[in-house]
Amino acid sequence: QSTTLNWTNTPPAPPAGQIILDGMTITVDDVSNLVNSDRFTLMPTRGAARDLQLNITDPREIALASPVRTEASINNTGSGRIALGDVLNTNAAVGKEYSIQFISPTQYNLINVTDSVTTGPFTFTPNTDNT
Secondary structure, eight states: OOOOOOOTTSOOOTTSOEEEETTEEEEOSOOTTOOTTOOOOOOTTTTTTTTOOOOOSOGGGSOOOOSEEOOOOTTOOSOOOOOOOEEOOOOTTTTSOEEEEEEETTEEEEEETTTTEEEEEEEOOTTSOOO
16 A cells, blocks of 8 residues: 655645554654655565564463364365354363462462362472463
């Protein structure tokens, strides 16, 4: 998409050297050398993927999900539509009631209330994502 801004024969003097377009404000600090045939290309998202950075150091902080699966219908003839995925209960522990019991500032037990089973102790590190 392109927008042409015509400042007639004389570019505006500050503070009129400010353009507000689609929620973005462009300020032209020095309008003394602008002429009507000047062209500028603004690419605000160019290089966005290149500049992505990883800000976590613990791989446990990566959000992943499982077990969800989806696939295109075998009768798909090019519509590009993908069928709604299914969530499968592959773990017998799902659906049971659990409780976490802290036994010290750095240790806890996991209690399966449904089956009256206690496992642990597990180590808890304060101020960390303990997944």
